[in-house]
Amino acid sequence: MRLKDQNALITGGSRGIGRAIVEAFAAEGAKVAIVYRGSREAADTLAASINDRGGKALALQADVADAASVNGCVECVEKELGPIGILVNNAGVIEDDLFVRMKPEAWNKVIQTNLGGVFNFCHAVAFGMMQRRAGRIINVSSVAADHVNMGQTNYSASKGAINSFTRALAVELAKRGVTVNAIAPGFIATDMSAPVRNKAGDRIAKYIPMRRIGSPEDIARVAVFLASADSSYITGQVLTVDGGLTLGAVAE
């Protein structure tokens, strides 16, 4: 068990990649705080299932874009579990539209949730981690930060900023034993990518050198690595996990 008795908080933890990370962390012995925005039932069920299996999980509602909500959430988790040693900023939204048609609301929502959420949670835990001289911050970015798609100016900007933020914060906290890294998933089978998968079907896999769409577990295993002692000398890095998607090879 690589994360035994560690306290981990995962945002967007009730579904998709976040859920897989919650499961993987719990399987490695971590106590997990599942932060969700809207899907209470899924979060509660997941927490109950982990607790039934002898683990320790709690589900908490928070709006990652709202600093007060985030601070309250962190306070609650630390009261219940103790200091947070591992933070995974996974919560994210998409609100795609062609730029000339994009409403400011769509821009703000994506930036405030994806990037603002990372700021809010890091801000709530970083000082404590720094004082304890231990901590792992893992931000879930996207290959879309560098390999852009039509209609995603807001999403790409938010993820590119997360990568830069990750490097900048890593420098500030390195001396205090806190590592800050990001994972950039490629095409992963989640609810978020369902509309594209439904539309494009099997064609997508042809663009991926490994010829398969990634699973949330593919990302979760990397998150476990970045949260564990195995990665203690790695900081400020963005790990691309995409089956080779962004290598630029043209399908045969």
Added chain:
Amino acid sequence: MPTQEEIYNKVSATLVEALNVDEEDIKPTSTLQGDLGAESIDFLDIVFRLEREFGIKIPRGELFPESIFQGDPDLVQDGRVTTKGLDELRSKMPFADLSHFEQNPEVGNLSDLFTVDLIARYIQGKLENGTNN
């Protein structure tokens, strides 16, 4: 009101925690940056721990004044602290002993002002003035 020695011992213990140094490395004349290896993020931590330890509030820039370090042309010119800058230092850091620094007021020497003793004196003044709110 704690004695001078009690204050010094608490300050020393705080620095051991914040800077991860051995207690025997800490002497009254040790400089935080040069001798004890403190960096900017450590100063934040030191302030936080002192506040908690002594039950005082340390307003930003009071113990570690920032304006003088940010190259304000009125206060710092050609890498040296100006006469006006020295006045500013005196008014902002009445707890500091500037006699040595004044002889060669290079900005690079400013960090030498921040010794363990300076922090203890600052805390003592703070507690004496009863501004612990």
